[in-house]
Amino acid sequence: xxxxxxxxxxxxxxxxxxxxxxxxxxxxxxxxxxxxxxxxxxxxxxxxxxxxxxxxxxxxxxxxxxxxxxxxxxxxxxxxxxxxxxxxxxxxxxxxxxxxxxxxxxxxxxxxxxxxxxxxxxxxxxxxxxxxxxxxxxxxxxxxxxxxxxxxxxxxxxxxxxxxxxxxxxxxxxxxxxxxxxxxxxxxxxxxxxxxxxxxxxxxxxxxxxxxxxxxxxxxxxxxxxxxxxxxxxxxxxxxxxxxxxxxxxxxxxxxxxxxxxxxxxxxxxxxxxxxxxxxxxxxxxxxxxxxxxxxxxxxxxxxxxxxxxxxxxxxxxxxxxxxxxxxxxxxxxxxxxxxxxxxxxxxxxxxxxxxxxxxxxxxxxxxxxxxxxxxxxxxxxxxxxxxxxxxxxxxxxxxxx
Amino acid sequence: xxxxxxxxxxxxxxxxxxxxxxxxxxxxxxxxxxxxxxxxxxxxxxxxxxxxxxxxxxxxxxxxxxxxxxxxxxxxxxxxxxxxxxxxxxxxxxxxxxxxxxxxxxxxxxxxxxxxxxxxxxxxxxxxxxxxxxxxxxxxxxxxxxxxxxxxxxxxxxxxxxxxxxxxxxxxxxxxxxxxxxxxxxxxxxxxxxxxxxxxxxxxxxxxxxxxxxxxxxxxxxxxxxxxxxxxxxxxxxxxxxx
Numbered sequence: 282x283x284x285x286x287x288x289x290x291x292x293x294x295x296x297x298x299x300x301x302x303x304x305x306x307x308x309x310x311x312x313x314x315x316x317x318x319x320x321x322x323x324x325x326x327x328x329x330x331x332x333x334x335x336x337x338x339x340x341x342x343x344x345x346x347x348x349x350x351x352x353x354x355x356x357x358x359x360x361x362x363x364x365x366x367x368x369x370x371x372x373x374x375x376x377x378x379x380x381x382x383x384x385x386x387x388x389x390x391x392x393x394x395x396x397x398x399x400x401x402x403x404x405x406x407x408x409x410x411x412x413x414x415x416x417x418x419x420x421x422x423x424x425x426x427x428x429x430x431x432x433x434x435x436x437x438x439x440x441x442x443x444x445x446x447x448x449x450x451x452x453x454x455x456x457x458x459x460x461x462x463x464x465x466x467x468x469x470x471x472x473x474x475x476x477x478x479x480x481x482x483x484x485x486x487x488x489x490x491x492x493x494x495x496x497x498x499x500x501x502x503x504x505x506x507x508x509x510x511x512x513x514x515x516x517x518x519x520x521x522x523x524x525x526x527x528x529x530x531x532x533x534x535x536x537x538x539x540x541x542x543x544x545x546x547x548x549x550x551x552x553x554x555x556x557x558x559x560x561x562x563x564x565x566x567x568x569x570x571x572x573x574x575x576x577x578x579x580x581x582x583x584x585x586x587x588x589x590x591x592x593x594x595x596x597x598x599x600x601x602x603x604x605x606x607x608x609x610x611x612x613x614x615x616x617x618x619x620x621x622x623x624x625x626x627x628x629x630x631x632x633x634x635x636x637x638x639x640x641x642x643x644x645x646x647x648x649x650x651x652x653x654x655x656x657x658x659x660x661x662x663x664x665x666x667x668x669x670x671x672x673x674x675x676x677x678x679x680x681x682x683x
Numbered sequence: 684x685x686x687x688x689x690x691x692x693x694x695x696x697x698x699x700x701x702x703x704x705x706x707x708x709x710x711x712x713x714x715x716x717x718x719x720x721x722x723x724x725x726x727x728x729x730x731x732x733x734x735x736x737x738x739x740x741x742x743x744x745x746x747x748x749x750x751x752x753x754x755x756x757x758x759x760x761x762x763x764x765x766x767x768x769x770x771x772x773x774x775x776x777x778x779x780x781x782x783x784x785x786x787x788x789x790x791x792x793x794x795x796x797x798x799x800x801x802x803x804x805x806x807x808x809x810x811x812x813x814x815x816x817x818x819x820x821x822x823x824x825x826x827x828x829x830x831x832x833x834x835x836x837x838x839x840x841x842x843x844x845x846x847x848x849x850x851x852x853x854x855x856x857x858x859x860x861x862x863x864x865x866x867x868x869x870x871x872x873x874x875x876x877x878x879x880x881x882x883x884x885x886x887x888x889x890x891x892x893x894x895x896x897x898x899x900x901x902x903x904x905x906x907x908x909x910x911x912x913x914x915x916x917x918x919x920x921x922x923x924x925x926x
Contacts, residue, residue, distance in 0.1 A: 282801060282802055282803075282804055283801075283804055283806070283807075285807070286801045286807070290801070293789045293790065294789065296789075297788075297789050588785060589785075589787055591785075592785040592787070593802070594746075594770065594773075595744070595746055595773060595779050595785075596773065596774060596779070596798065596799045596802065596846065596847075596850075597770050597771065597772075597773045597774020597775070597799060597802065597803070597850070598770065598774075598802045599766070599767045599770040599771070600766060600767065600770070601767075602802060675747075676746045676747075677741045677746040677747040680746065680781070680785065
């Protein structure tokens, strides 16, 4: 039988059972749509998390005081009571450990920043010019923090967009002096964009040299140290060299934690990928249920069309042809359902993207292929049994039954 | 079997039996039947219900297998064929006309006639001419695009006949072809079948209708699975199939 004839014959048979075919279409379509939407959610979540963590930067090593025995987890939010990391130690690291490029020690604090009569409680970040490179931040106006020795303070600061507009409205901020506790700082730059990432809204922050921040908050230890790994060095090697060096500096005790976001990110990536696979698997179950429905419907079809099967055999259709007629029906409806489900799923994903632009919902290509393959595959698999039943009917028996 | 006999005899049945079991009792639907049919012959099979007429027809049409005996169709020993080979023989050499028409309800008259060609994989272009010819010949050209439920009984049976001859079979088996028709349509259908026989097809018709049965050249009467009488009308020679 030629393909166009087969398609026409099959389509006519399906059209005759509109309701039944419609239900099947719905079942298969729902299954495929579920796979597409759920994997898009999973991939969206993965993309979102990856995006959020991307600020940690590539090829970066992060060090903070205290020892966390767990690996691959989140860095602790606050420092612990372990021995502090000092600027001198950072300076030693930068000088002696091979592979370290830029270094951004961090001192964090909250303090009111005031200009004329206005004051805003702001996050104060004491760091170096390298911080902006490492965190991929850009300066919109003015200039970056100056290149200073680590222990050198200077009364200059860079502020975020939001803080700038809160203190200065539309006036020019560059060159103005703001007050921070007992110190005054001259604004030399404004950060570009919101810089919103991971709970820290950098657009509401003011950046000052790390030594100045130590004076303002009267602290000695560092909250974090971000280190950029040079291109020709491996991140994990630099990471262990830093840890070793710190252990030496701290009299043989390893009381700092050194992590690399790359390793962390790839762990997250893997976890979220597995999660996506998991939800895809759950959605796939609905396709298998649809397959069972296909079996029932084909079984009904075979029972109802027994006389027709008898006739087909009488006019010379071999068993394999009778079987393929019923299989073609199952395959056709599964394919149609899958296409419908794909369109519906795609529409839902697009709507989701419009509602939550921050989350990059995308269905991975493997999920589309898998959904299509599974839909048609299970339909054929489950239709095989009833189709085989039809093929095995004795023509004389089949013709006799009305 | 002698060498020349295989092309002379279209059907050669020897010692064929078929037994059905209804509960504990055995019903001999066919009881050691011997039957030879020449190409181009016109036979009627008559007999009471349950005498095995339809079983004989199904057996000759390769729809059913005998329990015992041998059946040669155009020289081919059908007992040795598997189901696919039997399907091929049915497709190429045998046409069926049933009392209940057995048209496919969702296909038009034309498509029903076309069905065997379609199943055989004949290209649509080639099919068209063949089907047109048959539809015109059977006088249903104008009804070609009607569905079976839009046709009268006589028209339906003509569609069924069209379907049975579209593969140009040598043997036409008709099981009560006029059983569901009024007298007039029945006569028309019978005339069509006889016309086909005159053109060379071997026609075997199972019927209850005495006057219809009498029109055949050869009359078989069956009782209890056996051929009771086999009466050849005097002077009648079977039509020879054009070689």
